[in-house]
Amino acid sequence: MSVTAPLGFRAAGVAAGIKDGGQRDVAVVINDGPHHSAAAVFTKNRVKAAPVQWSQQAVADGQVRAVVLNSGGANACTGAAGFQDARTTAEHLAAALNDSADRIVVCSTGLIGERLPMPKLLAGVDAAVAEAARDGGLNAADAIRTTDTVSKIAFRRGSGYTIGGMAKGAGMLAPSLATMLSVLTTDAVLTPEQCTALLRAATEVTFDRLDTDGCTSTNDTVVLMASGASGTTPDEAEFSRLLTEVCQDLCRQLLADAEGATKAIAIEVVGAASTDDAVTVGRAIARNALFKCAIYGEDPNWGRVLAAVGTTDAVFEPDNINVAINGVWVCRGGSVGDDRAKVNLKPRDVTVTVDLSAGSASATVWTTDLTVDYVHENSAYST
């Protein structure tokens, strides 16, 4: 299903030889209309990859005809030549579609600091356009994998329309976009302004709250395209809920496949004075190396949770904090609570609940444990 679940979209994923092993590495997602409304959100990292710089311009007018994505190279920190490579890629796809380059979004993922092999990439774009079809969503999702072990796809049916999506990302997942790349599609009738508002609302509570390793990528891009092919103008509330569900579904898959992780951890912060406070506290815990090691060791070390909370400027009194790990309130009133021996940390899914006793706002941040395999995988990635 993936990005071709909604009407009006074709997609493909092909092996262009950018990666050594013969895997798929170039994807296209083409919106055949009738509408081409679109919006995108990008990494907040100030060191932005060339395709991000290109795509920010391309999406500015709210019109996108197609997205071209490659794995095997991030085209980041590649200077003016790298930007020209992104532009050339967009122009090449635009020519194949009889469209203009400023309606093409370009996404790249892989190692930073190396130029892309442009002849291979452009030949791959040609092959992808030739293959692009209504059933090509799965191959497209496959082609954008880097260290991902599985493809990530999702879809939801609304009242007379469909939302589809794909994503990739396994490491370098942090706020200000948690995934490196995601393409969302719908055949609902939406204006560009609606696309922007709905996409931001959905990513703010999903991708933006996934933080596996505190590292913010140079390439993060989430793009939403609306073809209008269903002819249905959706109820905004329903569409917003379903789009958020698709993003949430993709986030869960990203979390399940995070590099080297053995635990998927939901950090629920409740009793916060504001949503911002709840997110801040959740992120501080999600980024605490000692806490993440403890969960890897199946050790309900709530002291490390409090030490992480204490580094934030959220509203709380240390003596009023309660912490539960998998439902056992091991810390009450900032001090020793129920018997930590009662905590069962064997399951892969772990829930840490932090009650700040400072208000009624809440938020959940998702992260993973810090494992030996994470270190292995990321110490051997580029060499």
Add this chain to the structure above:
Amino acid sequence: MSVTAPLGFRAAGVAAGIKDGGQRDVAVVINDGPHHSAAAVFTKNRVKAAPVQWSQQAVADGQVRAVVLNSGGANACTGAAGFQDARTTAEHLAAALNDSADRIVVCSTGLIGERLPMPKLLAGVDAAVAEAARDGGLNAADAIRTTDTVSKIAFRRGSGYTIGGMAKGAGMLAPSLATMLSVLTTDAVLTPEQCTALLRAATEVTFDRLDTDGCTSTNDTVVLMASGASGTTPDEAEFSRLLTEVCQDLCRQLLADAEGATKAIAIEVVGAASTDDAVTVGRAIARNALFKCAIYGEDPNWGRVLAAVGTTDAVFEPDNINVAINGVWVCRGGSVGDDRAKVNLKPRDVTVTVDLSAGSASATVWTTDLTVDYVHENSAYST
């Protein structure tokens, strides 16, 4: 030498049975005067251990007679009872010295969230006072070790006076104090106000710039005591330089002994618009898990350096950043520079130089690599 290198100080380290293995676990450092000027800096973590809460009050008037330290338990997140334990410890030592409890600094280190075994601790304080001697500095430094594999001590001779110091800390090292505990002593004649100013100036460029794992402890304390026993009123500039050297020396030892580390990494940020910018950028790199894994893998992955720089709000243009790893400028103008194959990452000491091309300020932040052993050690610490 350690804390008893200067005149006017006695110290001891004894095994009180707080730790299971019969190692030393209680230390005292006693200032026999004639002066008792002192200052201290504490963790900025808002979740402060009971001994920190006690000691902040005790040192407020600039007079400290003695410091009592224990390993084997942090007395953090232990509520009102834990605070009473810290007070009782201070009162006990004060009584043994015929002094008042509000002139006693208390430091604890070890697992968060457990009460201290008070009968053992108080008996240990008695034993330590009985043993306290001019040659007791080494035993005191030994008694405050937790996962430290070696004792950390340092001293410098000034013009007519001496500065000594000891420290402990192997993990949970992050800004706003990088070490868990350090005691500095001098026989110079100093006012409490001088102690405060000189200590802050020294820690700001040493302990505060050591960041091994981004985790800020609940117990960090650095205390400086001046006995005046040398009769020498020091030149402030010389004293400041030597005190900074002692702190720097201790930092180097902490870095060399950091949990599981295989590399000691100096991140030199130059060409910054301000010192704050340089420190911010240095810390962002020091805390980047992917960068730290790359150094562990001896991979000169400069793209991860730029990705970390890009998360900060420092003044820079991405296209003007240069990065050298062990002297090889692998990134020039934000893009590919000299051949990364020329970088030799075999030595334990690694220097990463980041030139922001935005000014003339600079700062160095010290960190370690992220290793399999770090994960092992911290996933098994409390269980």
